[in-house]
Amino acid sequence: MFTEEAFRGNFLVLSEDVLSIHRTADTMVSDEPKESTAKARGCLMIRLRTKSDIAAVLRERGIRLKKSLGQHFLIDHNLLDFIVRSADVAEPDLVLEIGGGSGLLTRRLAKAAAHVVTVEIDERLAALCRDHTADLHNITLLGCDALESKTALNPDVERAVRSAMESQGAARLKVVANLPYSVSTAVIQALLECPLPIELMVVTVQKEVSEKLAAQPGTGGYGPLSVIVQAHARVEELRRLKPGVFFPQPKITSSVVRLTPTDETLSRIVSYEVFAELVKSLFLHRRKKATGALALAERFKMPREELSAAFDKAGVSNDTRADRLSVKQIVRLANELVEPELSQ
Ligand code: SAH
Numbered sequence: 001m002f003t004e005e006a007f008r009g010n011f012l013v014l015s016e017d018v019l020s021i022h023r024t025a026d027t028m029v030s031d032e033p034k035e036s037t038a039k040a041r042g043c044l045m046i047r048l049r050t051k052s053d054i055a056a057v058l059r060e061r062g063i064r065l066k067k068s069l070g071q072h073f074l075i076d077h078n079l080l081d082f083i084v085r086s087a088d089v090a091e092p093d094l095v096l097e098i099g100g101g102s103g104l105l106t107r108r109l110a111k112a113a114a115h116v117v118t119v120e121i122d123e124r125l126a127a128l129c130r131d132h133t134a135d136l137h138n139i140t141l142l143g144c145d146a147l148e149s150k151t152a153l154n155p156d157v158e159r160a161v162r163s164a165m166e167s168q169g170a171a172r173l174k175v176v177a178n179l180p181y182s183v184s185t186a187v188i189q190a191l192l193e194c195p196l197p198i199e200l201m202v203v204t205v206q207k208e209v210s211e212k213l214a215a216q217p218g219t220g221g222y223g224p225l226s227v228i229v230q231a232h233a234r235v236e237e238l239r240r241l242k243p244g245v246f247f248p249q250p251k252i253t254s255s256v257v258r259l260t261p262t263d264e265t266l267s268r269i270v271s272y273e274v275f276a277e278l279v280k281s282l283f284l285h286r287r288k289k290a291t292g293a294l295a296l297a298e299r300f301k302m303p304r305e306e307l308s309a310a311f312d313k314a315g316v317s318n319d320t321r322a323d324r325l326s327v328k329q330i331v332r333l334a335n336e337l338v339e340p341e342l343s344q
Pocket residue numbers: 069070071072073074098099100101102103104105106119120121122125144145146147177178179180183
């Protein structure tokens with residue numbers, strides 16, 4: 001991981017008077033004074049507003065964007081504002097952003113929140129994000145993968161968030177991000193399952209992912225992701241985004257989604273581990289009867305009568321197809337299946 005320290009050599013640490021000039025400049029129509037002051041001081045401060053600004057700086061630095069890392073920057077300023085507004089970002093907030101990219105969203109978040117922790121895997125973009133936010137001093141930039149594995153958050157991210165919350169006295173933690181497509185579902189799940197006290201998440205994802213997040217039983221999109229996410233949070237799709245609002249344009253439509261974590265369902269789960277295993281086993285054979293799907297799962301192998309009794313106790317018909325079980329039914333079933341496991 002490379003941290004802010006690693007960038008020190010490239011950056012002139014701005015003194016308070018320069019910062020205050022910057023702040024004044026911020027309220028002016030033009031950003032010119034800010035840029036020229038920064039340049040005069042030898043700082044790499046850059047200002048990006050439009051698609052052509054970004055294209056120019058990428059060209060200048062010889063950066064070719066990688067599709068594999070979902071490098072599509074949101075360049076519509078109204079939509080950037082919409083995202084910040086939808087998360088109701090305000091002074092007591094610490095915001096975690098995954099994928100700082102060009103820093104367009106990072107800047108807006110930092111202006112509204114107490115502190116922003118932004119994570120960017122691509123060293124070249126981390127430097128760009130850093131330069132673009134050089135005048136704002138409430139940003140912690142982590143140059144690393146946000147994920148440690150396909151299912152777990154990088155512990156460095158968790159540590160940085162906790163330490164920023166403590167030192168900034170930030171009262172609320174929110175996640176706001178235009179998520180990289182390739183890891184959007186993994187990041188959402190890892191964040192919901194990590195112990196950080198996240199109050200709200202507003203994220204941009206592929207339309208197909210937002211449909212899965214909100215999908216109801218019996219529909220095509222309903223799967224493990226829907227169940228896991230809905231067990232943790234209320235899901236709202238706020239807005240669809242056409243490819244043209246990103247640079248470079250992706251081929252797909254995106255969606256802004258708000259997830260509001262709640263304990264309502266989680267608090268009823270006796271063993272999260274059993275619940276998560278059950279979800280996996282059920283959807284491996286989603287079109288089979290749930291009883292049949294579980295008969296095939298090593299973990300839940302038990303005499304037919306026992307399984308049937310568990311379904312009865314959970315108030316779930318033995319005939320129900322795996323992908324028609326509601327989140328509540330799956331939770332009840334998981335709770336019934338904990339006991340036999342423990343007694344083994
Ligand atoms: N928020 C920015 C960038 C969004 S593009 C904007 O809207 O303009 C997504 C960003 O996530 C890219 O910059 C990409 O390099 C970064 N990224 C991709 N995979 C990542 C990962 N595993 N961890 C952290 N950042 C990642």
